[in-house]
Amino acid sequence: MFKSLLLKGRTLCLLLCCIVSSLVVTAQTQHLNLTGKVIGADDKLAVVGASVRIKGTNTGAVTDVNGNFTLSVNVGNVLVVSYIGYQQQEVAVKSGAFLTITLAQTSSTLTEVVVTGYTTQLKKDISGAIATVNVTDAKKIPTTSSEQLLQGQASGVTVINSGAPGAASTVFIRGIANFGNTTPLYVIDGVQTGDMSLVNPSDIESISVLKDAGAAAIYGISGGNGVIVVTTKKGKAGKTTINYDGYYGTQEPKGGNVWNLMNPEQQSQLAFTAGDLATEKLYPGGPGTIPTYGYHGGTAAGTFGTAGVTSDPGILQYYKFDASNHGNDFLIQKFATGAGTDWFHSIFRAAPEQQHTITASGGSDKSTFLFALNYVNQQGTLVETYEKRYQARLNSTFSTLNNHVRFGENGFVTYKENNGGYNGTQQQEGGTISGTYRMMPIIPLRDVGGNYGGTYDVSGGEPLGNGSSPYASQLNQATNNAHFVYVQGNVFAEADIAKYFTARTSFGGQLYNQYYWNIGYIDYSSYEAHGGANTAGEHEQFNSNYNWTNTITYKETFGKHNIQVLAGYEQKAFQGRNLDATNQGYFSLDPNYVTIGAATAVNPPSSTIDQPTSTLSFFGRADYTYNDRYILAATIRRDGFSIFYPGHQWATFPSASLAWRISQEDFLKGVSWINDLKLRGSYGEAGNNGNIGGTNAYSTFKSNQGASYYGINGGLSSIQQGFYNDQIGNPNVTWETDKITDIGFDASLFNHLDITVDWYKKAVSGLLFPQDLPSTVGGANPPTVNIGDVQNKGWDISATYHGRANKDFSYSIGANITTYNSLILKESGSSNFFDTGGSRDLDIVRDQVGHPIGAFFGFQTAGIYQNASQVSSLPGYSGAAPGAFIYKDTDGDKKITSNDRTWLGNPNPDFTYGVNLNANYKRWDFSMVLYGSYGNQDFNYVKYWTDFYSTFQGGKSLDLYNKAAIVQGGVVTNPSATLPAASFSQAMGSSTVSSYYIESGSFLKCRVLQFGYTFDPTVLKRIGLDKVHIYAQATNLFTITKYSGLDPELVPSLSNQGGLGSARQSAAFGIDYGAYPNNQRQYIIGVNLTF
């Protein structure tokens, strides 16, 4: 048989041939249609939705509302019957007689089937650290980005969410353990990818988080950041069921004076208190007064460039707005009085969100299908931000040859439109959210002609600040749009090629296409960009990747020995291209008119090629269980990765884990309160290649109009092409290695309580980071090299208690805690630290050996200089004066210099935690999801703009009005002052990076509070429905925090990193530049319907 196969194999993929060959495996057929019923041992009631599966196959059925099932079987088949909360049971089919199967109740999840790396295992047989997410609980959080489901649902997993619609979350497993990409590997139905945001939560069957080496090392070079394995639902044999899941809700922005800003009169007062002559000009009526009009104009009403403020209504006759030539503008705005303009609520408003999924699923013993359609429309509370998504999923399976050969596919197609719903546009000083505190409340939303108000009005100083109207910017977003088409999925085939052997091949991947356009309006209302040409751009991005995975599994049980061995080969590849074009000078900005060709000034379009990458891998896994007590598992993987230079491309990652189900031992058999107790330990290595660019091994040259062209001919506009060294290559670089030790136990106690505890140590060596080189090597980008070591240690603890008070009332409480302690062990550059986390002054973050990643670094404030004698007696700095901050002289040299900067805080939490509460009373259900973070500090950089007078004009905080030092005659007259005196000349003594900005970032959020009701199925039956569940829900009902900003939960800023941008995205975080808040209340009603 194999001989003929080998002959044919020359032209076919060998492994696929193996599978085809098994088509000829002889099959016995003796079909009969079995019917039966599944009941619970406790109440003898029908178990609805129990799975009845023929052992060793995917063929099966699900019990209906009466507990009944029908299945085509053969005599001798063994049925595996399972349902959550009951022990799995196996029943041999002896005849076609009606079969009643009684399931014993269990409080344990030990018999749960868990999807792990390339295989599935019973939970009791697992020796690695794997957290399974309770998908039912997780799905209660309405979200358009599925990573958000994970928040607080699995120990060891930290998720930081943004409020932007459709924005990906920041996810890391067991702490931040490198300076760049800490995103775990997602394996979605066998497809390896970088995020799961587009997977429809309704489609998800299970989520497992592989945390230690025992579990994750089989993913080798991709597994170092941990692995999240997601499987989607499959159809089940039996009648076709239709399910509808939907909700509608509305989200409300935070109310009130969110930045705690002064009103215009108070700002007018303050200008005079500060003695700020430039700004006093804005208030000719004196302290506390507001002028009526502000204006800015060209030659229309006076000489060039004159402007000012006035209360003379005669000015109105000069108003002129010339869209085609802003040089002719004479713009007049009427100032806002009273509370002034509430910039925040000019762009934040209540926003609706809805999501609908219709799923049809069913099948026979030979095939199953699941077809789901999903529609999402989430409007952001920030105006003109939204995510609209249309998705179709089809998962199908087919079996033949008496179920010895199985094949099928899982996949979805998504089309989505998104506007402003990604993190990059906020969390930076140029973001529109930052604009809501950078704009003075005196400035009106609209000027007297109905055009946007702004900072344009006064020259000669800038008494209105240099911000841009967030209202204008955000409304202008309406003509921007981004369209995505995204396809993800796999096709697979598997065959039982011989007794004990199963071969499987799976080909999967993603296709990604993004097209977006944006229009840049002439920002006539803004201080720094008045005039210029309008712009419009179109951008196209396409990329794809594939995984081709082939495995052979050997599985045999003899006597007390249970052996499972898996061997596999895998290859992955990625490629992509991008095209950008932006032109300027459009006659009209009507989005129906604007195309790249319609511009009057044409810039060359640019395109880039993503560096293609490929990975080749061989891997193996062996699991051995003796007597259901001693579990030994080992994995090994050998990966080759194209980005590294030949000779450094291949790496081997081994792991081993041991477990002892001590509760099976005779000496514990009699202990009734221990249902199960398993001790586990593992050690192994995984790797990470996420922090290196594709051309790192090579020295490369580029050409760029700005950087390397030159007007050698001496004309006004002609330039000649030149080249420059863009990248210095280093061929000796290789992967990051994560050595992970894990010790833990899983326990089921008192029939009701499941506890899992893990202690781990994750030592990462050879961290990939750009080498810091002296300038003498030139201006090319330095190569990324293996530069440092980081170590994280911590505990993951989760516990669930299931209780049932009586027949009508049951409840469960789940809680989990994640701790990690990050420590930088080594940086092999010439200094043992680097600074990052940009600000207007110094860097905020120092990543230094002996300290955690992301630690805040700056001056420690020590009060306010009260008088001149303190200024002269205490260690000082240039510009020190009464009313300025005193800083701590940490190096004791009696001067305050940059050497006195010290450690100010740690953005890493002591722990994060999640709590799930569920209760059922008769047909009512209640649930609550809490999520919290404790012990982390946030750096509230918003205060740079609002709390100091010396920084740019803009919105200023009431604290500056009420708590700033008042200096009279060189003496502070209010010794209790906590802020430096309002003065326009004290940068060092006020706004420099200091402990003043540090706040506690601890919080507890009530993510979800839900009440639901399930209708009586017997009533529903009459109208043809199987199940109806309705619910009302509030999300983010409360946030308990001391943090004074919008939301203490802060995604990293990609824009204010300084220097290397996203390459350092994990090197600085917990800094608030004005983030899209994720704690806005939302009220939702929803329904789940099955028929």
Added chain:
Amino acid sequence: MKKSYSKFIALGSLVVLTLTYSCKKLLNKEPVGVLQSATLASKAGVDGLLIGAYAMLDGYTNTGGTEWESSIDNWVYGGIASDDAYKGSNTTDQPTAAPLENHSVDPANEFLSEKWAACYNGIQRANDAIREIPLVKDGSLSTAYGAEVVAEAKFLRSVYHFELAKMWRSVPYVDETVTYAAGNFNVGNPGPIWDKIEADLKAAMTVLPKTQPNVGRANYYAAEALLAKCYMYDHQYTTAKPLLDDLINNGETSNGLKYALAAHYEDNFNAATKNGPESVFAVQMTVGDGSGGQNDNAGAVLNFPAGTYTGCCGFYQPSLSLANAFKVDANGLPMFQASTITPGGFVYNDTNLPNDHGYALNKAGAYTLGGVAGGTPFTPPSDALDSRIDWTLGRYGIPYLDWALCGGEQWSRGDITPYNPIKNAFYHSQQSSTTDNFGGWAASQGTADNYNLIRFADVILWRAECEVEANDLPAAQADVNMIRARAAIPAGFVHTFVDNSDPSKGFTNTPAANYKVGLYGVAGAPSFATLGQAAARQAVYIERQLEFGMEGHRFFDLQRYDALYGGPAGSGYMAGILNAHIKTNVAFLGTNPVLQGHTFTAGKNELWPIPLHQIDLEGGKLKQNPGYN
């Protein structure tokens, strides 16, 4: 079972073999979208690398630094750090520039590291061109042409090394042997590198032609002029003199124009008249070239009056001291004698040139559309002034090119000074052809105005210095008078508008102010011989101050005059002048938040501190300059 097992092994081995064979191919991914040395190994590739080395002259880099920090015009290091100008804008705008102005700079200051990095970036780009030449094997590059490329590359690396040397004096000298791959990049700074720069320039002069196919390329005379400049900084006046004579007698531009002073002083600061006979070596600036404003004079992008014809940013405001220096005596000569009221200062600062500073502020609430405070109209002073003042700084009530009467203090930002930068500004009538939007936010703030690294006036005044040191005072006077004679041409003055409310109607023939430019030794004015060597030296120095105001040279001129680095003007000369400048500001302006309470420390602040991070990175090989830690 057993049989099929062995088949499995056979099958498995075949699978592994097949896959292993394909591995090599699959993992072999060459860099895409980029070039490598091998692809550039042709004449065209070498040409492109050399252009890339020229392209760093404008300070715009590929590494994301900000061009105003690395600007070739040195407005920060040569300008605001001297008595030419203030940082400007709000006190807290670009706060790291303030310590550069007031001499309290920390070695960690980011401005310094950007300037340092941009210079070495340029040096290594020049070296890349030199390194590529031996790789060209396709016959497209002749030996002679290769030598010419090497000569131009050596000239360029001299320009960058020179920038480094005047900023920091002892700096690493980096030639084509220094590479990352060789691991020899921790070069160290054992001492001044004048000899090495001079050697590169001498080598370049043996090959460089006298004219070039492109006016932007360095020719023989550009190299000779830079070599002369090195000797001036190295105080080798007698060695410099013959070079300067040759340049004055025989020099010509790359496009074959005989060296001469441009007809009008302002021609040097106008994109429409660039690359004229005065342009010895200029950094070429272009606009509208598809680069988004990155090849224009982006180093000066912040240096425009605020909130007027450009929206931003109000930096590089001319100082009171500079304006006062343009006051002239009855003979139309500058006042340069030591002051009686500010010891160490200058007579020109004893009284302040009347200006509009303070007028607007005292009359809050009485603004009119026209400008200054109502009730107290400010009239520009009628004091006799050197004509170059109004081409060097924007003054209240004087035509600001063809834009309008300058708004003075109203146009400035931060309310420190009444003066605005003008040399880098552009004519309204030329806005569309000579400006570009820089970086998407700075509308019309990139100009096609070249920066004159060396102009012929430099050459003439350097020779005057050499002549003073040789005590050949009549020759020195003749050279200085050559410069002054041009400034005295009435056609080169700023003239009043025909119609103040519509500048597009043009200019009258009436001078906009009381300009008076006299010559030494003419019509009763004292001659150099009468003044004596010491005063003649000062006459040359102040002539450079007036001729090159706001061109980024002043700090470095003061540095080389000072005896500390071998100059003839006495020890502490630079500190004396700059401390007097600070005192003057306090006297006339009241509180200046940036300068207040600061002094220039002799023996330290003449040089900038070597960027701290570079010292850290070079692991002990790089030594800090005296006085800094």
